[in-house]
Amino acid sequence: METADVIVIGSGQGGVPLAADFGKAGRNVVLFERDELGGSCINYGCTPSKAFLAAVHAAGRARQAAKLGTHPTFRR
Numbered sequence: 001m002e003t004a005d006v007i008v009i010g011s012g013q014g015g016v017p018l019a020a021d022f023g024k025a026g027r028n029v030v031l032f033e034r035d036e037l038g039g040s041c042i043n044y045g046c047t048p049s050k051a052f053l054a055a056v057h058a059a060g061r062a063r064q065a066a067k068l069g070t071h072p073t074f075r076r
Helices: 015-024 039-043 046-068
Strands: 006-009 029-032
Touching (some): 015 029
16 A cells, blocks of 8 residues: 555646645645636636636727727637
């Protein structure tokens, strides 16, 4: 049976770097994740939501550009 120096629960934005840092320091690390690697924030939470909102805000600003005398072209 192997033993671990460190057990990290969750592979979210903090879990993976923490496990990697301990591994680089020579520790025997076990990382537990019950779902997708990266946790909820990376896969369907914070990061995708912020990317979507940034795109929507940019499109909204482009639509308002005509008031400033410019005429952006939208392509699909």
